Amino acid sequence: MDRQRIFRAAATAAALTVIAGCGSGTPDEGGAAAGGAALAVVATTPEVADFVRNVGGADVAVTQIIKPNVDPHDYEPTPADLQAIASAKVVVKSGVGLEEWLDRTIESAGFRGAVVDSSRGVTLREGHEDEGAAGGHEGEDHDPHIWHDPRNAKIMVANIEAGLAAAEPGKAAAFQANLARYTAELDRLDADNEAAFARLPKDARKLVTNHDAFGYYVQRYGLEFVGSVIPSLDTSAELSGKQLTDLVAKIKATGAKAVFAESSLPPKTAEALARQAGVEVVAGEDALFGDSLGEPGTPEGTYLGAERHNTQVIVTALAG
Structure with missing residues (x-):
């Protein structure tokens, strides 16, 4: 239907x-x-x-x-x-x-x-x-x-x-x-996030995610966006074989340390990508909240808790 x-x-x-x-x-x-x-x-x-x-x-x-x-x-x-x-x-x-x-x-x-x-009045990033x-x-x-x-x-x-x-x-x-x-x-x-990333060496601030959901976050905290498993702002696109190969090569070339899965998306492709690139995959309870929040009643069930979770997980993984 x-x-x-x-x-x-x-x-x-x-x-x-x-x-x-x-x-x-x-x-x-x-x-x-x-x-x-x-x-x-x-x-x-x-x-x-x-x-x-x-x-x-x-x-x-x-x-x-x-x-x-x-x-x-x-x-x-x-x-x-x-x-x-x-x-x-x-x-x-x-x-x-x-x-x-x-x-x-x-x-x-x-x-x-x-x-x-x-969203009225927000300065928007170009898609x-x-x-x-x-x-x-x-x-x-x-x-x-x-x-x-x-x-x-x-x-x-x-x-x-x-x-x-x-x-x-x-x-x-x-x-x-x-x-x-x-x-x-x-x-x-915002101040806590800034302080957390200030402790992370600049050459370690490289982010690979499930889909392109963290552009404003990357821009705010001075990260380098290496790429995403789903090459789109939404989640309906698919990575071609060539794009997958290119992303693996880019991960290796930039020295990115991890691929971050997201809570609202299946982790299998992110896991496969991480294996090919020889880096850690961050998934399960540590998955990022890209499009969603956690379950009600948990710290991550609030915006503040989910964003603190994201920063803690990213900084910990990238610190290596």
């Missing part, structure tokens, strides 16, 4: 569910009518959902669409997603084209609330289109993985705070206080 038919089937099922529930409302909606419930917010990705929880605190009820370790690039919305969006007052997205499915989902859900694009990649998206204009630079995360949470305050003006002071606290934590994360 093609993607359009899958989506139409999901939309139809969701519409029936929403219609069946009309009149009773969700708990969030019922409380809002009485003036006492938390603001109902749908957030697309784990990172954005964590930002909303930190800025909104107890005054928001967050429905997170994409669960941990699910690839956001080719996500297919479910009937439950449409129902959640139909019941929400605010939808928050990461932006920069990461959620290609969102506009049509919002339209199918009949959503009439506010959509907050958390690329690798002509040798099979299955890559044409016309990749900008890198959507903006959150890997904590300075961008500060812009994202400021956008979220503005969106929540506009939707719930009576809670604006609380949102502003939460933003100030969380912004200080982002500053601390």
